[in-house]
Amino acid sequence: MNLEFERRLLSTRRQFFGRTATGIGTAALASLLHRRSGAADAPAGPSYPLQSLHWKPKAKRVIYLFMAGGPSQIDLLDPKPALDKYHKQELPASVRMGQRLTTMTSGQASFPVVRSIFNFKKHGQAGMEISELLPHISSISDDIALIRTVNTEAINHDPAITFIQTGFQQPGRPCMGSWLSYGLGAANENLPAFIVMISSGKESDQPLYTRLWSSGFLPSQHQGVQFRGVGDPVLYLSNPPGVDSTSRRQMLDGLAKLNKKHFEAFADPEINTRIAQYEMAYRMQTSVPELTDLSKESESTLDLYGPDVKKPGSFAYNCLQARRMAERGVRFIQLYHRGWDQHGGLPRRIREQCQDTDQPSAALVKDLKQRGLLEDTLVIWGGEFGRTVYSQGAIDKDNYGRDHHGRCFSIWMAGGGIKPGMVLGETDDYSYNIVKDPVHIHDLNATVLHQLGLDHTRLTYRFQGRDFRLTDIHGELVKPVVG
Secondary structure, three states: OOHHHHHHHHOOHHHHHHHHOHHHHHHHHHHHOOOOOOOOOOOOOOOOOOOOOOOOOOOOEEEEEEEEOOOOHHHHOOOOOOHHHHOOOEOOHHHHOOOOOOOOOOOOOOOEEOOOOOOEEEEOOOOEEEEOOOHHHHOOHHHEEEEEEEEOOOOOHHHHHHHHHHOOOOOOOOOHHHHHHHHHOOOOOOOOOEEEEEEEOOOOOOOOOHHHHOOOOOOHHHOOEEEOOOOOOOOOOOOOOOOOHHHHHHHHHHHHHHHHHHHHHHOOHHHHHHHHHHHHHHHHHHHHHHHHOOOOOOHHHHHHHOOOOOOOOOHHHHHHHHHHHHHOOOOEEEEEEEOOOOOOOHHHHHHHHHHHHHHHHHHHHHHHHHOOOHHHEEEEEEOOOEEEEEEOOOOOOOOOOEEEEOOOEEEEEEOOOEOOOEEEOEEOOOOOOEEEOOEEHHHHHHHHHHHOOOOOOOOOEEEOOEEEOOOOOOOOOOHHHEO
16 A cells, blocks of 8 residues: 555545644744754744744843732722722712622622722832832832723633633633744744743632643644743653663654654644654753753842742742843743732732732843843733722721722833833722723733734634634734833
8 A cells, every 4th residue: 555545545634624734833843943963854944934023023022920810900000099088988880880790799788999008109200109019110110111001801810811811711712922932933942932930929829720821723832831830840851760861862863753754644733843842842951951040140130039039939030030031032931920819808918919029020120121131021010900999808907808800900011112111091080990091901912912023913823714813803002102
């Protein structure tokens, strides 16, 4: 039986559609496979899925500091002095306007307003008002753009995080990091284009699912690689006992030849992905230990990030690692910090969260700036939504809580061509509704892509007969914040 007849026999509808995507698989493989004469021959292809950027980029990479759980904008970044006179009063129906509520407060008989117990002060040349809980972020106010009117339709954590990451509330679509890996390719063949790190506050009961850094229907080499906080940063990074680098190289070369034959028979692009990932894993055995070795960092740099910087898995440690990854060309670096879901005991818990994240967040911006990296690195700080002005549970200066609130919340951005030292957007006296300059999740994501030289309407991928994109069918550039 000849090979062509065998291929016809084995051909299925899935194989047919797999062949149509072969070009994407080979392009990704070509950009990832190690260029070495001893390795198995790789299919030729362009270095990037896009032949060229849509315009000159202001940023080359993104570091996304994601505060998972929903930080309270009222207590951190959106001061509301009028709440002093409304404290403990019922939230007017004209303000709430029949808002859809979570199950945590939908059964409440009343919705009493609770003011913030924290003081705000003006900082920087623009007089940006920031909470006393964020003294270090306050010190970089002239470097950041603060947006107070981000909004989302989602009211629960999982759909809200999924929405802000993928542009859709239901799972299954690629996240932002995967879109950037697909659109821009890898800048360093020895490290993944998209890396994820997770840290947790003292009380962190909100789960994070690996599908949040999934490639969805994009080729799977674009999914995020999670670095762990304990042990080897990546599972199976070290060779098992009795296996040295030479024997592992020989094994991978043999395996690549077998997989290549399998690809020739079935034309499944995921086979190329498998080869590429094996090669990447091999190269990471050298690149990752060098990346995570902090011994050459100066004491002044370590002090900048705070006392937890030497604790693997801490937010401070991850921020320093993010700077090192940025130096080495990683395209998209996502740091999740869990513990911001403060339905009760907010005053105590938000202090703890800020103690974990304030200094390292500011240190990252300062460190990038002093190394000349901030101008082409886009740093984003924010969560999936904000918190309500009305209290959940007791109204007590030490024990009030706030529910989820997506109608308006605050984020900040720095570097990557973002205008520094500015505040965009205005909310009402209750930080409940937007008065001026709304910024939807799709607008935010469109702006991130724009700074990287990508038109969000043209970065698409055909799946199941439709062209998909990160911003779905929406999104407008937030022009006031871009340089």
